[in-house]
Amino acid sequence: MLVTLANVAILAAAIPSAQPDLEVRQTSQCNVGTVNCCNSAEDATSTEVTELASTIGLDLTGIAGLVGFGCSAITGLGIGDGSTCTTNPVCCEKNAFDGLIGLGCVPITL
Numbered sequence: 001m002l003v004t005l006a007n008v009a010i011l012a013a014a015i016p017s018a019q020p021d022l023e024v025r026q027t028s029q030c031n032v033g034t035v036n037c038c039n040s041a042e043d044a045t046s047t048e049v050t051e052l053a054s055t056i057g058l059d060l061t062g063i064a065g066l067v068g069f070g071c072s073a074i075t076g077l078g079i080g081d082g083s084t085c086t087t088n089p090v091c092c093e094k095n096a097f098d099g100l101i102g103l104g105c106v107p108i109t110l
Contacts, residue, residue, distance in 0.1 A: 034091070034099075035090075038105070039069055041069070042069070043066060044064060044103075044104070049067050066102075066107070067101065068088060068092060068102030084110075088107065089110050090102055090105035090106060
């Protein structure tokens with residue numbers, strides 16, 4: 001196959017020169033941590049969360065995203081209390097106080 005300058009020019013024109021901005025999408029998949037159902041979820045940098053964390057001695061250094069309160073694990077088995085979530089389903093990187101508080105959480109759709 002003979003590659004000509006005209007073919008290269010056509011290919012170059014067909015390839016976009018600038019990459020479009022990538023859209024960040026949140027999915028229902030939890031690749032890290034655990035899937036939890038929390039009674040509430042607040043921004044880790046909010047005044048309420050930082051004051052509460054200070055009061056209970058919880059270190060939020062390096063925690064981004066949401067902090068979930070009143071959390072319990074979602075089992076995914078489809079039976080029992082841990083199978084559904086009607087409040088705030090989240091995927092959390094870490095937890096504290098035996099899972100009662102979820103750290104570094106992102107909302108998910110079940």
